[in-house]
Amino acid sequence: xxxxxxxxxxxxxxxxxxxxxxxxxxxxxxxxxxxxxxxxxxxxxxxxxxxxxxxxxxxxxxxxxxxxxxxxxxxxxxxxxxxxxxxxxxxxxxxxxxxxxxxxxxxxxxxxxxxxxxxxxxxxxxxxxxxxxxxxxxxxxxxxxxxxxxxxxxxxxxxxxxxxxxxxxxxxxxxxxxxxxxxxxxxxxxxxxxxxxxxxxxxxxxxxxxxxxxxxxxxxxxxxxxxxxxxxxxxxxxxxxxxxxxxxxxxxxxxxxxxxxxxxxxxxxxxxxxxxxxxxxxxxxxxxxxxxxxxxxxxxxxxxxxxxxxxxxxxxxxxxxxxxxx
Amino acid sequence: xxxxxxxxxxxxxxxxxxxxxxxxxxxxxxxxxxxxxxxxxxxxxxxxxxxxxxxxxxxxxxxxxxxxxxxxxxxxxxxxxxxxxxxxxxxxxxxxxxxxxxxxxxxxxxxxxxxxxxxxxxxxxxxxxxxxxxxxxxxxxxxxxxxxxxxxxxxxxxxxxxxxxxxxxxxxxxxxxxxxxxxxxxxxxxxxxxxxxxxxxxxxxxxxxxxxxxxxxxxxxxxxxxxxxxxxxxxxxxxxxxxxxxxxxxxxxxxxxxxxxxxxxxxxxxxxxxxxxxxxxxxxxxxxxxxxxxxxxxxxxxxxxxxxxxxxxxxxxxxxxxxxxxxxxxxxxxxxxxxxxxxxxxxxxxxxxxxxx
Amino acid sequence: xxxxxxxxxxxxxxxxxxxxxxxxxxxxxxxxxxxxxxxxxxxxxxxxxxxxxxxxxxxxxxxxxxxxxxxxxxxxxxxxxxxxxxxxxxxxxxxxxxxxxxxxxxxxxxxxxxxxxxxxxxxxxxxxxxxxxxxxxxxxxxxxxxxxxxxxxxxxxxxxxxxxxxxxxxxxxxxxxxxxxxxxxxxxxxxxxxxxxxxxxxxxxxxxxxxxxxxxxxxxxxxxxxxxxxxxxxxxxxxxxxxxxxxxxxxxxxxxxxxxxxxxxxxxxxxxxxxxxxxxxxxxxxxxxxxx
Numbered sequence: 001x002x003x004x005x006x007x008x009x010x011x012x013x014x015x016x017x018x019x020x021x022x023x024x025x026x027x028x029x030x031x032x033x034x035x036x037x038x039x040x041x042x043x044x045x046x047x048x049x050x051x052x053x054x055x056x057x058x059x060x061x062x063x064x065x066x067x068x069x070x071x072x073x074x075x076x077x078x079x080x081x082x083x084x085x086x087x088x089x090x091x092x093x094x095x096x097x098x099x100x101x102x103x104x105x106x107x108x109x110x111x112x113x114x115x116x117x118x119x120x121x122x123x124x125x126x127x128x129x130x131x132x133x134x135x136x137x138x139x140x141x142x143x144x145x146x147x148x149x150x151x152x153x154x155x156x157x158x159x160x161x162x163x164x165x166x167x168x169x170x171x172x173x174x175x176x177x178x179x180x181x182x183x184x185x186x187x188x189x190x191x192x193x194x195x196x197x198x199x200x201x202x203x204x205x206x207x208x209x210x211x212x213x214x215x216x217x218x219x220x221x222x223x224x225x226x227x228x229x230x231x232x233x234x235x236x237x238x239x240x241x242x243x244x245x246x247x248x249x250x251x252x253x254x255x256x257x258x259x260x261x262x263x264x265x266x267x268x269x270x271x272x273x274x275x276x277x278x279x280x281x282x283x284x285x286x287x288x289x290x291x292x293x294x295x296x297x298x299x300x301x302x303x304x305x306x307x308x309x310x311x312x313x314x315x316x317x318x319x320x321x322x323x324x325x326x
Numbered sequence: 327x328x329x330x331x332x333x334x335x336x337x338x339x340x341x342x343x344x345x346x347x348x349x350x351x352x353x354x355x356x357x358x359x360x361x362x363x364x365x366x367x368x369x370x371x372x373x374x375x376x377x378x379x380x381x382x383x384x385x386x387x388x389x390x391x392x393x394x395x396x397x398x399x400x401x402x403x404x405x406x407x408x409x410x411x412x413x414x415x416x417x418x419x420x421x422x423x424x425x426x427x428x429x430x431x432x433x434x435x436x437x438x439x440x441x442x443x444x445x446x447x448x449x450x451x452x453x454x455x456x457x458x459x460x461x462x463x464x465x466x467x468x469x470x471x472x473x474x475x476x477x478x479x480x481x482x483x484x485x486x487x488x489x490x491x492x493x494x495x496x497x498x499x500x501x502x503x504x505x506x507x508x509x510x511x512x513x514x515x516x517x518x519x520x521x522x523x524x525x526x527x528x529x530x531x532x533x534x535x536x537x538x539x540x541x542x543x544x545x546x547x548x549x550x551x552x553x554x555x556x557x558x559x560x561x562x563x564x565x566x567x568x569x570x571x572x573x574x575x576x577x578x579x580x581x582x583x584x585x586x587x588x589x590x591x592x593x594x595x596x597x598x599x600x601x602x603x604x605x606x607x608x609x610x611x612x613x614x615x616x617x618x619x620x621x622x623x624x625x626x627x628x629x630x631x632x633x634x635x636x637x638x639x640x641x642x643x644x645x646x647x648x649x650x651x652x653x654x655x656x657x658x659x660x661x662x663x664x665x666x667x668x669x670x671x672x673x674x675x676x677x678x679x680x681x682x683x
Numbered sequence: 684x685x686x687x688x689x690x691x692x693x694x695x696x697x698x699x700x701x702x703x704x705x706x707x708x709x710x711x712x713x714x715x716x717x718x719x720x721x722x723x724x725x726x727x728x729x730x731x732x733x734x735x736x737x738x739x740x741x742x743x744x745x746x747x748x749x750x751x752x753x754x755x756x757x758x759x760x761x762x763x764x765x766x767x768x769x770x771x772x773x774x775x776x777x778x779x780x781x782x783x784x785x786x787x788x789x790x791x792x793x794x795x796x797x798x799x800x801x802x803x804x805x806x807x808x809x810x811x812x813x814x815x816x817x818x819x820x821x822x823x824x825x826x827x828x829x830x831x832x833x834x835x836x837x838x839x840x841x842x843x844x845x846x847x848x849x850x851x852x853x854x855x856x857x858x859x860x861x862x863x864x865x866x867x868x869x870x871x872x873x874x875x876x877x878x879x880x881x882x883x884x885x886x887x888x889x890x891x892x893x894x895x896x897x898x899x900x901x902x903x904x905x906x907x908x909x910x911x912x913x914x915x916x917x918x919x920x921x922x923x924x925x926x927x928x929x930x931x932x933x934x935x936x937x938x939x940x941x942x943x944x945x946x947x948x949x950x951x952x953x954x955x956x957x958x959x960x961x962x963x964x965x966x967x968x969x970x971x972x973x974x975x
């Protein structure tokens with residue numbers, strides 16, 4: 001099924017818009033759709049406080065996180081040409097999580113502001129280790145992903161160890177690990193917005209070269225592209241995006257895996273179009289996940305990461321069943 | 327170079343056709359003798375090591391002649407240590423043979439019980455019953471709940487991964503398993519958050535532990551393990567053929583689809599019985615078959631017993647050391663197997679990508 | 684003239700009375716102009732403290748299960764609105780209740796302290812993993828914050844007297860242990876845990892006196908046999924839990940508490956979740972009847 005790209009992107013914008021409105025409107029306190037704009041704009045509205053302090057920043061963060069993760073997945077898949085590749089698979093998210101849990105265990109009094117930079121640091125260290133160990137493997141996508149999975153596994157084993165030895169930290173860390181947008185507010189937006197603002201144009205700049213890379217390493221080399229440099233740069237951009245997202249909400253799984261697949265199946269393989277479409281799809285996924293996370297069993301909140309798994313797994317399995325070119 | 331996996335030295339079909347050199351005829355019995363000795367040593371060690379009670383070997387010898395020893399130390403060994411040791415042993419056997427079968431049928435070196443999502447499925451079933459959302463579940467013994475979860479996850483992966491079709495693609499199975507595994511882990515985490523104050527228990531369950539094993543657990547594990555091992559022995563010859571390719575097996579009158587089906591059933595039963603007693607103990611299933619292959623080559627008829635020996639030994643050693651990390655607190659054995667296994671996994675991956683260049 | 688002076692004095696005292704209430708809490712200084720009327724609490728131990736002052740919270744993070752609060756406390760206060768789980772309370776519902784004050788737990792709610800402050804002045808105290816003494820000092824801070832310090836001091840003094848009385852009554856040199864049992868494990872509560880603290884307050888010896896680092900300790904039957912408590916109380920989460928497995932072993936009969944028939948099963952909610960003076964006294968009463 002192929003859809004005209006412009007139509008598809010327009011449709012995505014419309015869907016995102018709808019979900020955004022629903023996200024702001026629905027929840028433990030119900031705001032009618034007609035009231036939503038009024039609640040955002042006018043301080044006299046009875047919902048002004050809730051909307052502007054909780055729902056609006058949460059919705060925006062969901063969007064930014066979703067877009068970053070999806071974009072990160074797209075770039076990684078473009079480079080590694082592996083259907084499994086995503087920030088989760090390469091150990092970026094678990095590296096970031098491990099860093100945060102280490103902080104919580106060894107410096108429990110650490111100011112909370114330190115969590116995001118720690119996650120970012122963890123994500124980068126994980127990537128640095130990956131790039132070091134797999135420095136000869138940049139030409140070999142499957143091998144590269146394999147090392148990534150192995151690293152991710154080591155990080156998760158370390159996380160399990162720390163959580164077992166220090167059980168009191170379980171709750172906070174667990175919540176963070178599943179990826180939750182709960183309790184995020186305006187102060188978290190500067191932690192992710194600048195990254196996206198810088199890295200999105202970078203992704204666009206890389207898009208033509210990535211299209212050529214899709215034709216094969218040899219073709220790309222013969223067209224004068226330094227394949228190795230392209231891979232390294234793209235991976236760094238992708239990792240930064242993923243780490244920034246993880247530093248705000250923890251690891252929200254499946255977005256980086258599903259969003260690129262979905263858009264690719266709809267509009268083909270041109271990265272120039274894939275980039276905005278994937279970012280939008282990712283945003284929709286996380287916004288809708290957080291929406292359902294809040295309305296499924298109020299007042300109890302579920303982590304958005306659980307919901308993306310609910311949305312992502314069936315899609316992924318549908319993908320598996322439909323895919324014929326094994 | 328001697329530490330390289332054996333199959334990289336020899337042509338693949340050599341091991342099962344002829345063993346001409348004196349070295350290789352002596353090698354196999356020697357390996358099995360050494361491994362059996364290692365198993366016995368680790369078994370004895372596990373029976374007495376790291377206790378708050380002063381247990382020693384001298385407590386064990388009398389037990390062999392009089393199994394109902396009456397001193398407190400002997401009671402501890404018979405009532406607590408022995409079941410625990412036996413469970414660890416059975417889990418080691420079940421998990422490593424399950425891993426071997428899975429690597430055999432998927433022809434993928436990364437296949438292991440956790441990739442199949444079966445352990446995660448069982449863990450979720452337990453965590454869900456612990457939240458109390460369905461009060462009826464608390465009346466059902468844990469073992470049936472986890473067995474159901476494991477079977478369900480296994481069957482799902484089986485069909486979603488396309489193992490019921492002809493020419494099943496190994497990658498598809500892995501993908502289906504990874505997806506399902508992720509879903510189950512996410513849902514388990516949600517259940518832990520929901521259940522809260524009861525979360526410690528669930529956390530232990532998520533990692534896998536044999537601390538509280540009783541003789542009942544041994545009995546509940548035995549049928550599944552024996553069933554799985556017997557099936558594995560029966561199909562080991564065909565697995566050898568499958569390793570050479572689907573066509574090879576089909577041309578020799580085998581049925582790849584049926585073989586994969588049978589092996590999957592055995593795998594799921596093995597994993598379900600191990601997980602329902604000890605939780606999702608990771609990596610034994612991945613690590614042991616690789617070590618075994620590196621030692622003895624590719625013949626499944628030799629690999630099966632060696633995997634059983636090595637798996638049991640590894641589990642026993644891990645369990646012994648899980649008691650010392652935070653002595654006198656018990657730590658779940660799963661954190662040891664995961665930590666060791668994950669490092670091994672990385673080395674394995676690195677070596678593999680280097681040698682298959 | 685006298686009238687004017689009187690008026691001045693009155694307004695002065697009125698002004699003085701309106702001066703902010705200030706309490707040092709776990710994350711700085713809590714301050715509120717007047718004692719709060721509508722209070723949202725995010726842990727069970729704070730419900731106990733408020734019930735002691737006969738104040739009903741408007742919202743409680745009760746994990747969606749109002750029955751998690753023991754009836755002795757629940758019956759003393761008005762019904763409340765659930766604000767979700769203790770680990771992730773629903774900020775929107777808290778805001779919609781328009782509270783004058785929020786009482787939060789430093790362990791669980793430090794991450795949302797700023798959000799809570801935006802809704803209402805937030806007193807953030809120790810609750811999760813707190814000891815008996817921690818609880819008393821937290822309770823006193825709640826009293827101060829509500830401008831009822833004197834009453835609270837009196838309540839604590841009364842509580843102390845009653846506990847002293849219980850201690851005298853019980854007066855046992857045997858070793859005691861409380862543990863919770865879930866389907867997957869048994870956890871001993873060390874002297875650092877609340878239940879352990881209550882036992883220590885009653886002058887009882889812990890069966891695991893050397894475990895002073897961690898509050899809750901996962902245990903095997905082997906370790907329980909080693910701890911060998913003379914009195915064992917177990918609170919079960921669920922119907923069939925690990926302790927039932929322990930009971931099947933011959934070694935179970937070798938623990939003093941089983942030999943002496945002093946093993947009891949009790950309410951896990953009371954002993955583990957509902958920390959506070961009311962709960963402590965019920966626990967003391969249980970212990971008293973248990974020893975007799």
